[in-house]
Amino acid sequence: MIVKVKADIKQIFKLGKKYKWQKPAKCHHCKEPTLWGHGFVLSFFDGFDQGLYLKRYRCPYCHTVFKLKPFGYFKRFQASVKLIFSSILNRVYKGRYLPGLSWSRQHFWFTALKRNIAAYLSNKWSKGVIAGFIELVRMGKIPVTRSI
Numbered sequence: 001m002i003v004k005v006k007a008d009i010k011q012i013f014k015l016g017k018k019y020k021w022q023k024p025a026k027c028h029h030c031k032e033p034t035l036w037g038h039g040f041v042l043s044f045f046d047g048f049d050q051g052l053y054l055k056r057y058r059c060p061y062c063h064t065v066f067k068l069k070p071f072g073y074f075k076r077f078q079a080s081v082k083l084i085f086s087s088i089l090n091r092v093y094k095g096r097y098l099p100g101l102s103w104s105r106q107h108f109w110f111t112a113l114k115r116n117i118a119a120y121l122s123n124k125w126s127k128g129v130i131a132g133f134i135e136l137v138r139m140g141k142i143p144v145t146r147s148i
């Protein structure tokens, strides 16, 4: 059973298995309140060649296994948030876009992100585009859209 949870993509990307997942409060099947850790599953996402470790929990009573998955996609965007975010990370930290994915598509995301940061967070925003991306998501905005 997949449970979608709020999770910090940047941190999962960075910390891997050390990321602190939000443990479900109870078993969704039998309501047992104590779930046990049940390892990780390396999962791959749309066009993203590096897997992310997703945490699993198991109910000791009914044995249902729960795989946690971060909330995923922006409205009207085919690429997952993770893929878009890793493209932005790559552009910022490595100075280039992700290989194997359209340059113009990634450039569209990056320029839209900079424009949205200026529009929503002011052009005095000094924390950089990565923090800007995260902040816009927190505000409920789609950071890479051109339709504002």
Ligand SMILES: [Zn+2]
Pocket: 027, 028, 029, 030, 031, 032, 059, 060, 061, 062, 063, 064
């Ligand atoms: Zn259970």
